[in-house]
Amino acid sequence: FGPPRRIANGIDFNRLLLISAVLTKRAGIRLSNQDIIVNVTGGLKVNEPAVDLGIASAIASSFHDSKPLPKLVVLGEVGLNGELRAVPQIERRVSEAIRLGFKSCLMPKLPSQLSLDYADIQLIQASSVAEALRLGLSRRGHSASPLKGED
Numbered sequence: 001f002g003p004p005r006r007i008a009n010g011i012d013f014n015r016l017l018l019i020s021a022v023l024t025k026r027a028g029i030r031l032s033n034q035d036i037i038v039n040v041t042g043g044l045k046v047n048e049p050a051v052d053l054g055i056a057s058a059i060a061s062s063f064h065d066s067k068p069l070p071k072l073v074v075l076g077e078v079g080l081n082g083e084l085r086a087v088p089q090i091e092r093r094v095s096e097a098i099r100l101g102f103k104s105c106l107m108p109k110l111p112s113q114l115s116l117d118y119a120d121i122q123l124i125q126a127s128s129v130a131e132a133l134r135l136g137l138s139r140r141g142h143s144a145s146p147l148k149g150e151d
Contacts (some may be wrong), residue, residue: 003091004033011055012047019078020054027056027080029063029129049077050087053106056129057136060083067139071103072124074136082129084108091116094123 008016013075023029035129038055040046040109055077059113061067068074077085086108094105098120109125110116124134 004031005035005037007035007037007039009038010044010046011038011051015049015052016055019052020059022078022080022082022129023056023059024147025135026128027060029060031059034063037114044149049085050075050093051118052076053079053084053108053129053132057106057133060133061137062089064137068136069104069106069138071101072136073097073100073102073104074106076106076126078129084126084128084132086111094118097121100149106132115147 003132005022006013006016016036016038020031024031036059038058049056054074056078057074058102075087077087079085082105090107090110094107094116097105098118102121104122104124106124106126109127124132124135
């Protein structure tokens with residue numbers, strides 16, 4: 001089969017490498033022998049750190065043969081230590097997600113001075129990528145290994 005491939009269409013290749021390294025180190029997802037292919041549809045180029053957690057969730061979902069919660073939108077920048085960083089204009093992004101019909105939003109924990117209260121969407125807040133994956137992915141079937149920190 002040869003060495004595993006890393007393909008990034010529409011996102012920065014180095015960003016993909018960073019996310020996959022964080023998933024391996026901080027979420028316990030062994031990707032060294034796995035192909036990772038990320039494709040942004042429509043030929044778009046995304047240069048937005050807020051998509052990091054969505055990419056991480058998609059990779060983890062594929063690896064564990066699991067799926068995200070229904071009608072879930074995912075926002076957040078992933079740092080080198082696996083921490084989730086806030087994204088700018090979070091209120092506007094959540095409002096847009098509601099308008100588009102999403103029912104849950106997986107996002108970084110909000111600072112204590114900022115509080116969002118929406119009746120139309122459940123805010124699922126996490127401080128790390130590992131915690132976000134535990135909260136945002138439904139488990140089923142035959143995963144290769146449990147999510148790090150999962151009982």
